[in-house]
Amino acid sequence: MDTPEKTQIAAPPVSAHEDSPVFNFIRSLSPIKPVKSTHIAQTFTSLPFTALPSVFTSPHANFHKDPSFLRRHQSLDPSNPDCSSENHNIVCRNGDFINGISQRSKSSDKKVSVEVHAEPCKEHSDFATEFPQTSRCGFYNPEGNMTTCSAGAEAAVETAGMSTPIIPLAMKSSGKPLPEGEGQQQKEWPIDASDLFIFSSPNDVEAFRELVHRSPDFGTACLSSLMSRFTPDDVSGFERSQQVDLPSREQQQIEPPYPTDEAYGQKEAIKNLDYHNLDKFLDKYMSIQLDKNSHNDAGTCVPFDYTPVPNFHRGLRRRCLDFEIAELRKLSGDDSDYSHIALSQHDENTLVNDGQLPVESEGDPLRCTLPGIGLHLNALATTSNDYQSVEHGNLLSENQLMNTQISSSSLNLPNSHQSLHESLTSVASEDIGSADNGVLVVQDGSQSCAYPDSEELDHNSPQKKRRKAEHSEDMACKRCNCKKSKCLKLYCECFAAGVYCIEPCACLDCLNKPIHEDTVLATRKQIESRNPLAFAPKVIRASDSFPDTGDDSNKTPASARHKRGCNCKKSGCLKKYCECYQGGVGCSFNCRCEGCKNSFGRKDGSTLNGVEAEIIDEGKENIGKSMGNQRSLEVAKQRDPIQATPSAYYGYHHVASLLLINFHNDTKNTKWSSVCTRPSIQTTYSAKNEPLRSTSLVTTSSSSVLHAGQNQGTHKHVAPQPEFEKHYDDNNNNNNSNAGGKMPEVLRSNDTPNAVIKTASPNGKRVSSPHSDFGSSPPLRSGRRLILKSIPSFPSLTQH
DNA sequence: GAGTTTGAAACT
DNA sequence: CAGTTTCAAACTC
Known part of the structure; x- marks a missing residue:
């Protein structure tokens, strides 16, 4: 050109x-x-x-x-x-x-x-x-x-x-x-x-x-x-x-x-x-x-300007935090404190010209948003503690850093090129939530705000956009396609995510734009009045629910749960209809789902994560079919081709190892094993931007290590895939737990607190429920209470 | 791309 | 709070 x-x-x-x-x-x-x-x-x-x-x-x-x-x-x-x-x-x-x-x-x-x-x-x-x-x-x-x-x-x-x-x-x-x-x-x-x-x-x-x-x-x-x-x-x-x-x-x-x-x-x-x-x-x-x-x-300095913000490609970054920015600007009354924000409004041209940061003018001041802001606040499950030292506009750094750390963990991987690139390009967008200890917490995918590199580029139809976004490495802020809601309801993903709609959106009569800032904020307030947590992260971590033990072992994806829980009836919590699944977190006891098969953790506490559970379930469904290793692997690959590769496994294992460090530092009991398991799952996303399910490889890798010390230690967490299957079988055979597919659906769907207790089996192998994660203390709902507590009061909610 | 399914959000 | 409707994303064909 x-x-x-x-x-x-x-x-x-x-x-x-x-x-x-x-x-x-x-x-x-x-x-x-x-x-x-x-x-x-x-x-x-x-x-x-x-x-x-x-x-x-x-x-x-x-x-x-x-x-x-x-x-x-x-x-x-x-x-x-x-x-x-x-x-x-x-x-x-x-x-x-x-x-x-x-x-x-x-x-x-x-x-x-x-x-x-x-x-x-x-x-x-x-x-x-x-x-x-x-x-x-x-x-x-x-x-x-x-x-x-x-x-x-x-x-x-x-x-x-x-x-x-x-x-x-x-x-x-x-x-x-x-x-x-x-x-x-x-x-x-x-x-x-x-x-x-x-x-x-x-x-x-x-x-x-x-x-x-x-x-x-x-x-x-x-x-x-x-x-x-x-x-x-x-x-x-x-x-x-x-x-x-x-x-x-x-x-x-x-x-x-x-x-x-x-x-x-x-x-x-x-x-x-x-x-x-x-x-x-x-x-x-x-x-x-x-x-x-x-x-x-x-001599000449190296001007590298490192940032943990993963690959904010062109454009979409601006969308994030718009609302908060606007409110901040309004509330602060002192633009100096947010001069950058104000500047984004008044001096966008300059920013626009920065070439790499395409910011469209359109007269929408806030369209020029905050570079460096990757995830939307809503997607941040950071706790109040986290916020204490993080300024309003800086909320991403934590995630980003973690993203960087995690993604960097794959740098040495043989086939990490792609993963690296993905990590560079997508992490921010991938709902990887707060993690202050090197452990990522997957955030609500629906609220993720990323910086679609390509997705924003060449798509005409909403479906294409969506699909592209879905498959794009750097899945990002979802563009909405609202027709009737004017993008002023939580139906609208943009609005729900706290960002303005932008050009790629295919919405009609959209009012979720900076020019309608007042309307947006008013509507937002209204919704918040109904539900103060409406704009809070849907997926939150429960790290704060734990006493500060001095380590961060509790701040794991496993401790992340959907704040409200899903209500799935037909999807089995295995599709993105399920917000839990979409958010890359397991179902919790807050979920009212039926037939939960959430790959990230069933609400019944089964630790048959990801493919494991699916394999089991599929095996059940395939009557008369043997669930051979090959089959399992195929399923796994189908589910997630990337993860179903040794390299991916290695990557997971790498992450899992990091998590295990936390685990070992943790003075808590073995229930944390599952906590250490999920992170490896959730911290990685497939190229399709789907949260990488814990391939059993990964899951077992981390858990096996733990169990190796706790139990027989027969697992080879670095074993090739077939061994993973074996491991899986071992797990199921060795455990009298209610694990996954071996368990009748009725039991697996157990929604009662007892299920938690059940899953917290002595062998500690099936303890993935959030509650079990929370330890033995005042159990069950305590985690949830703390989760709510952990939700920071967003500026926009408390001011005015 | 159109139509269907799904479940959250909104409404009653 | 429960039931229903609306809505848009996710999914399927």
Whole structure:
């Protein structure tokens, strides 16, 4: 697509490496004009904004690298103390930064306090001022100015156990000139890759490596930075996906200037980088250079702007939290506190132009929403505790971080390319709820708000959109198709999710738009008056229901339940009609479902998760048919082809292992075994965006480990699939529990509390019910009570 | 793509 | 609170 801007980006390459597609793309995205403030220019030029890949994995990264971002900062009013170039580019000096992190670490609850502000706003007036709160990490440019990265990086760093919150990542400049296309602002171009990563100690090297692996976005950002400095040959080690479905930029709502087609393709390709070779890459380019990480002298900084927000692709991010934003704005009466929000309204053009953050104008102020906000509040099952240290606009960070962590867990997996990409692109969207301990909590899928990459792009019909969204890796905010409700009822998924309808929606007479903000808010209030929890997360975790034992073992997906429970009659809780199933959580005793076969856990407490239960049920249905391993596997594959693969299993197992760590740290009884089981299930989603059911492989893997210690320990949780079947059989045979399909339907459907007690069998193998999860204490309903208690009072509910 | 099924939301 | 209606998503063909 030819755009006028193309002429701007047609700068001829200066050197060989500048001929690389990456460079082309970089140039295409860098319509940077020389500005008066050389200071600013240098600051940005020192930043490898050329590193675009991270853009695709994180809005945080995006805006920093987007031309519009540059423009914005360049145009900032220097007179404004908060808007000074220095403030914008120099978030914090080393000491401040460290202090900020350390302070925050002290004051916040573990990892829950990751604060990710609405990113676009960071670009703006509050960019610098909020830093002390957000504890951004950053890198230093040659001037000693530190570029920022989101707190996610910090958290990731912390997670990685690095000795210092500042990632000793420094790009050493070789003094080579930048491509002309980069303009005058980028004076140097670090090509000397031999010491691109300079660390002060081996520990940091390892920590960094770990961080990269654990945090896909971080890795993406790093790769981005690296790739931007390498010739194609340098990058050749990285596999690139050859199957990139490239929606048009118009479809992505990317506004001009468009990158060149080539660059666009490159961008998409980068997005699909295979990270398998990351280690090699790091090995090659990481170096230890004492005193080198003293930032300032390290040369060009690495501008990676890590964020745990997984891949907020173009567009839809804006939808999330709209309502809250609006209310916040209204309620706060002080836009300064939400200047980013206000800015999104009044300065959307700038944001729109950020290329990667397509924001349509349409006169809808709030359509430009908060980058960095991935999940809607409603989808956040974070607890009040979680909110304590998380600002209103930062609610996603926790999830995102966890998402990142989890998804990063698959980085080393043999076939993790796709999974990685998925994790990068979908996690945010995938209803993965709060998890402050490395364990994900799947949130209500219906409320998920993600950032559909492709789904938003090229679909005309609602069905297509839906289908695309469903199958898209980065399933996201669902677009509604309301015809009669005007999108002002909970029927409307958008409205229910607390987001405005946007263009992709196929709704009619939609009033759920920013221009009808008052109506929306009024309606929302009305609904809330009827049911204060109407907009609360449908799927909530019960972590807060547990006494704080000091570990996070209770904060597992298994503890997540639908707040109200389902009422399924025919679907068996095995279809997305079921909100529990849709939310990726097991049914609880709040459910009134009949014939519950919820893959994520039946309300009767059966731990026959996912395929296990289905296999059993299918086996029952297939009278006379033997439930051989092959059959089981087929079923499993049919259910979830991805998961039914060894690699997927490995991924699950990997996650499960993490969970097991929590479990072992848990002083609670073995009932937690099931808790440790589900997470592995729910934290992963299939390509179809369906919550990955706990393939028995996974389920058994985690549980088997537990049981190995508790019981016979005969299970091979890493066993191949056939063994999983065996394991499954073993489980059923060895347990006199009411497990799953062996149990009469009547019993399985037992809706009484007794069922819980039953399931909490001595062998502890069938204890997946939420109540059992909650432990033995005042049992049964206590979990639910606490769940309700755990639901934070959303600002919109309590204010006014 | 149209029609059906399903269950939540809304209504009575 | 229960029953019914409405609604839109999920699903099927």
